Amino acid sequence: MPEDVQMSEQQAAPPAAATAAAPAPSTLHHLKEIASVIEAGSLTKEVRRISRAVRLTVALRRRLGHRDVSAFLAFALPASTEAYARLTSLLPKEDDTEMDLDATAQATQISIKHGLPEIEIYCYLLVLIFLIDQKKYDEAKACATTSIARLKNMNRRTVDVLASRLYFYYSYVHELTNSLAEIRGNLLALHRMATLHRDELGQETLLNLLLRNYLHYNLYDQAEKLRSKAPRFEAHSNQQFCRYLFYLGKIRTIQLEYTDAKESLLQAARKAPTAARGFRIQCNKWAIIVRLLLGEIPERTVFMQKGMKKALTPYFELTNAVRIGDLELFRTVADKFASTFSADRTRNLIVRLRHNVIRTGLRNISISYSRISLADIAKKLRLDSQNPVADAECIVSKAIRDGAIDATIDHANGWMVSKETGDVYSTNEPQVAFNSRIAFCLNMHNEAVKAMRFPPNSHKEKESAEKRRERLQQEEELAKHMAEEDDDDF
Amino acid sequence: MDPKLTEVTQLFARFKAAYSRNDLDVCANLLSQLKVLLTKFPSLPPSFQQTPNAVEELKLARDIYEHAVVLSVKMEDQDAFERDFCQLKPYYMDTCGIIPPSPEEYPILGLNLLRLLVQNRIAEFHTELELLPAKALDNLCIKHAVELEQSFMEGAYNRVLSARQAVPHETYVYFMDLLAKTVRDEIAGCSEKGYDYLSISDAKEMFMFSSDQELQQYITEEHPEWDVKNGSVFFQKAKESQPCKEIPAAPVINQTLGYARELERIV
Known part of the structure; x- marks a missing residue:
C-alpha cells in the first residue's frame, strides 16, 4: 500500500x-x-x-x-x-557546467x-x-x-x-x-529514546512507524501489544493521528471488534486532509467492509466520493451482493475481484462476510413469508452441502438466537414461522436513538471548542491599562490580607 | 561434531524411542531435559547467532518442539500445547532462508487454529490466520480449520460435527472431540431461543446423545430451567419485549435537563 x-x-x-x-x-x-x-x-x-x-x-x-x-x-x-x-x-x-547566476x-x-x-x-x-x-x-x-x-x-x-x-x-x-523488518529493532530503540526525552512528536511518529512495520508483515498481535502499552497523549500532528487511527482500525477489524474499528476508520477518513486521496481510499475500503460485517449497508454516496469511484467499484459490487443476500452473486464478485482484494489484504475479511450474506438473505425471507419450509429456505439461500435442510435449520436457529430474525422453528413440520413485527414507535427505541444523536452532536460541539487554539494571554491584552492597575491593586490587597491572616494564626 | 549437539541428538533419539512406545511419562521427563539443553545453543531464537552449527541446531530444535507440541496433544494438556507452540512459532516465522520449511509446519499451525477455535478465542484465530500466506490456505490442514470456523460462525453446526470424520491428521481428533462439546452448548443455546418445544427423540438426535438418560442428565446439569413433560422438552421462553405503556418519566427528565445544561454552555 x-x-x-x-x-x-x-x-x-x-x-x-x-x-x-x-x-x-x-x-x-x-x-x-x-x-x-x-x-x-x-x-x-x-x-x-x-x-x-x-x-x-x-x-x-x-x-x-x-x-x-x-x-x-x-x-x-x-x-x-x-x-x-x-x-x-x-x-x-x-557535472556542474552551468553556473547558477x-x-x-x-x-x-x-x-x-x-x-x-x-x-x-x-x-x-x-x-x-x-x-x-x-x-x-x-x-x-x-x-x-x-x-x-x-x-x-x-x-x-x-x-x-x-x-x-x-x-x-x-x-x-x-x-x-x-527491508522493513531490519529496522524494527532500531525503531523500537528510537521510540524508547523519544519516550525518555519526552519527545511526544517523536513518540507519535515512531509508534505509527512501528505499527506500520508490524502490519506490513501482518503481525497484528505484536502491533496490538505495542499499541496498548505505548504511552498515549493528545495528538500533536493531525497526520500522525490519522495514521494512528487507521492502524488502530485495522487491528480492531482483524480482532473482530467491529464497532470500535468502524469508529476509528471513519474518523481517520474524515480527519485526513483532502489531498491524501490514497490514504482516504484505504480508510474507506476498510470502513466499508467493517460496516458490512456489522450488518450495516453503507450509503451509495460513500462510493461516489470524488476521485474514489473507480477504486471503490469492487467494494460497491460486494456491498450490493451483501445487500441482496445472494450467495451466488457474492461468490462471483469475490472471484471477479480476487486480485484486488488480495492486494488490499482484505481477502480474509471478505471470507468472513459470507455469513452476513446468509443473514441478510434470511432476514429478507423472514420478512416476506409468515411461514416457510426449511427446504425452501435452503433452496433460496442456495446452500450447497450434503444436507441443506439440516444446515438451514441450524443457521435459522442461530440467527434467532443472535436476534437477527424474530421467528420460531417448528421441528416436527420443518417450518420456520415468523413472528409479527411490532410497531417500533410503541417502544422506547426511537427516544433512545434520538437521545444518542443529540449526545453525539453536543459532544462534537464540546470537542470542537476544546480543539480550538487560543494564543496565550490574548484575553489579557484587551484589558485597558486602567483596569489592569485596578486588578493589580486588588490582588495586592488580597495578598496583604492573607498575609495578615497568616500572622493572626500565630 | 560439537559435543553439545551430539548430546542433544542422543537424548532426542531416546525421546523418540519412548515416543514411539507411547511411554508418555518418560517422554515428558526427557523433554524437559532437552529443553534445558536447548537453552545452551546460541544460534536459536531470540539471539540467532551465526554459528557454524546454526542450521543443524535450528533444525534439531524445531524438530524437538514439534514433537513437544504433538506430545502435549497426546497428554491432552492445552496449556503445555500453548507454551510449546509459542516456542515453536519463531522457527516457522523467522528462520526462513536459514533452514528449509518443515513438512510438519501446516499440520501444526492448523492444529493451533483448531485449539483457538475450541477455546473460543476467535480474535486470536483471525490474527493467526492473517500471518499465513495465501497459498497456505489451500493446505488441507489449514483449510479444515478455516472451514470449521466458517461453519461455526454461520451456525451450520451439523457440518462441524461431520467434519470430525474427515480429520486430516490423527492428532486433530482430540480437539475435534472438545469442539463437539462446545458445539453442543451452542446448539442448546440456539434451540432454547429457536424452538418452543422439541420431542425427546429429536432433542436427543440434535444434541448428539445416544440415550435418553444422557439427555436427562445434561438437562439437569446445564439447563435446569427446561421442562421435560409429555415426551417433549419445553424451553422457557425469554420474556417478550412488551410495548411500553407508560413514559419513563425520570430518565426523560434527566436527559432533558442535560440538554438544557449543554445548550446553556453553547449560548
Whole structure:
C-alpha cells in the first residue's frame, strides 16, 4: 500500500513576503531562507518556526535540483565537518557546467551561523528527501542510517520536529526497498529514546512507524501489544493521528471488534486532509467492509466520493451482493475481484462476510413469508452441502438466537414461522436513538471548542491599562490580607 | 561434531524411542531435559547467532518442539500445547532462508487454529490466520480449520460435527472431540431461543446423545430451567419485549435537563 504513505503535508503558506517582489527567486534562495528560519528557531528555542521550515521544504520538494542541494550544503555546512563530507559523497555526481547566476547574486544577502545541530540535521533531511525523489534508494538508506546514528547523540527539543521527519523517511526508504523488518529493532530503540526525552512528536511518529512495520508483515498481535502499552497523549500532528487511527482500525477489524474499528476508520477518513486521496481510499475500503460485517449497508454516496469511484467499484459490487443476500452473486464478485482484494489484504475479511450474506438473505425471507419450509429456505439461500435442510435449520436457529430474525422453528413440520413485527414507535427505541444523536452532536460541539487554539494571554491584552492597575491593586490587597491572616494564626 | 549437539541428538533419539512406545511419562521427563539443553545453543531464537552449527541446531530444535507440541496433544494438556507452540512459532516465522520449511509446519499451525477455535478465542484465530500466506490456505490442514470456523460462525453446526470424520491428521481428533462439546452448548443455546418445544427423540438426535438418560442428565446439569413433560422438552421462553405503556418519566427528565445544561454552555 504505498499510496497512503505520502499523506501530503498541508500546503505551506507562500514564502516570506520579502521575496515576493523579486522575480521568481531561485530554489537555492528559498533553501537559504529556510535555513535562516531554522536558525531563528534554534536561537529563540521556538519549535513552531522549525515546523514551518519543514513545511516550506515540502513545498519546495518538486523543484529541488541536484545543483541546489549541493550548493546549499556548501553554504550551510562548514567544508571541514564530517557531515559535509559524508553528505556530498552521497549525492550523485553530475557535472556542474552551468553556473547558477542567481545564487551568486543573492548569496550575499543571507548568512547563517555555522555549527548549529538543527542545520546539520536539516541538511540530512534535505539530502534524504532529494535522494528518495531521485529514486537513489541505496544512497538514501545510507544517508538515513547515518542521520539516525547522529540523532541518537542529540537531545535538543528544537531538533525533535526535524527528527520525526527523518524517522519517517528512514522507514519509508526501507519500505520502498522492502527491508522493513531490519529496522524494527532500531525503531523500537528510537521510540524508547523519544519516550525518555519526552519527545511526544517523536513518540507519535515512531509508534505509527512501528505499527506500520508490524502490519506490513501482518503481525497484528505484536502491533496490538505495542499499541496498548505505548504511552498515549493528545495528538500533536493531525497526520500522525490519522495514521494512528487507521492502524488502530485495522487491528480492531482483524480482532473482530467491529464497532470500535468502524469508529476509528471513519474518523481517520474524515480527519485526513483532502489531498491524501490514497490514504482516504484505504480508510474507506476498510470502513466499508467493517460496516458490512456489522450488518450495516453503507450509503451509495460513500462510493461516489470524488476521485474514489473507480477504486471503490469492487467494494460497491460486494456491498450490493451483501445487500441482496445472494450467495451466488457474492461468490462471483469475490472471484471477479480476487486480485484486488488480495492486494488490499482484505481477502480474509471478505471470507468472513459470507455469513452476513446468509443473514441478510434470511432476514429478507423472514420478512416476506409468515411461514416457510426449511427446504425452501435452503433452496433460496442456495446452500450447497450434503444436507441443506439440516444446515438451514441450524443457521435459522442461530440467527434467532443472535436476534437477527424474530421467528420460531417448528421441528416436527420443518417450518420456520415468523413472528409479527411490532410497531417500533410503541417502544422506547426511537427516544433512545434520538437521545444518542443529540449526545453525539453536543459532544462534537464540546470537542470542537476544546480543539480550538487560543494564543496565550490574548484575553489579557484587551484589558485597558486602567483596569489592569485596578486588578493589580486588588490582588495586592488580597495578598496583604492573607498575609495578615497568616500572622493572626500565630 | 560439537559435543553439545551430539548430546542433544542422543537424548532426542531416546525421546523418540519412548515416543514411539507411547511411554508418555518418560517422554515428558526427557523433554524437559532437552529443553534445558536447548537453552545452551546460541544460534536459536531470540539471539540467532551465526554459528557454524546454526542450521543443524535450528533444525534439531524445531524438530524437538514439534514433537513437544504433538506430545502435549497426546497428554491432552492445552496449556503445555500453548507454551510449546509459542516456542515453536519463531522457527516457522523467522528462520526462513536459514533452514528449509518443515513438512510438519501446516499440520501444526492448523492444529493451533483448531485449539483457538475450541477455546473460543476467535480474535486470536483471525490474527493467526492473517500471518499465513495465501497459498497456505489451500493446505488441507489449514483449510479444515478455516472451514470449521466458517461453519461455526454461520451456525451450520451439523457440518462441524461431520467434519470430525474427515480429520486430516490423527492428532486433530482430540480437539475435534472438545469442539463437539462446545458445539453442543451452542446448539442448546440456539434451540432454547429457536424452538418452543422439541420431542425427546429429536432433542436427543440434535444434541448428539445416544440415550435418553444422557439427555436427562445434561438437562439437569446445564439447563435446569427446561421442562421435560409429555415426551417433549419445553424451553422457557425469554420474556417478550412488551410495548411500553407508560413514559419513563425520570430518565426523560434527566436527559432533558442535560440538554438544557449543554445548550446553556453553547449560548
